[in-house]
Amino acid sequence: MYSNYPYMHHPNRFVNYPYWQYPYAGIYNNNSMLPDVTERQQAVRGQATWTEGGQVTQCGIPWSDNQYMTAAVGTNSPYQCGQTLKIRNLSIPGQREVLVTVVDKVPGYPANKINLHRRAFEALGTNPNVGIINVTITPSPELEEEKWGKYLLEIAQTAYPDYNVTEYEKIGENQIDQTQTREVYEYLLTSSQGDIRVRGTVIYDTQTDRVISFDLREV
Secondary structure, eight states: OOOOOOOOOOHHHHHOSSOOOOOSOOOOOOOOSSSSSTTTOOOOOEEEEEOOOOOOOOOOOOOTTGOOEEEETTSSSSSOOOOOEEEEOOOOOOOOOOEEEEEEEEOOOOEEEEEEEEEHHHHOOOOOGGGEEEEEEEOHHHHHHHHHHHHHHHHHHHHHHOEEEEEEEEEEEEEEEEEEEEEEEEEEEETTTEEEEEEEEEETTTTOOOOOEEEEEEO
């Protein structure tokens, strides 16, 4: 569907981009698949295929984003550019999961289908030769509302390239002083070697949104 292409992350990306910003906001609420936008974690059964990605995306986000844990959806789907989706593989025992970022939109693509980057497809425990698998697609609005949670998620994904983040939880927030706030998140990372839990902490300036420090450690 797309031609493969190289893309290199900026070596200081976490300094230059201290928090996530996307040109698209809100949740589409005119699709029957999501009748109530206040309902959290609405899972939709569908199918997933895979692609090597392409040089240009409709969202302006490269396929290499989030360590290639990325996907394309249909233009008529309820999912937006930059949104995090939880994909669960229903085709194998154990039903492996992965979190992916929407980076492209495809006209005419069914709303209940998703086109994963090959690395994300493989992370679900399936050989690409299979071509298509049954999945559930679940939006992750909690993480979308927590920009620092998503900031730390990508750092964790980069720090553990052989693992994939499958669960996340905000476990704390406190104001250090009038200008500094600390937020703490935990992430479950999964690979063929097993699971590990990582705790991420970020301290930022509440007035400028600049990162003061961040830390990752296994718990």
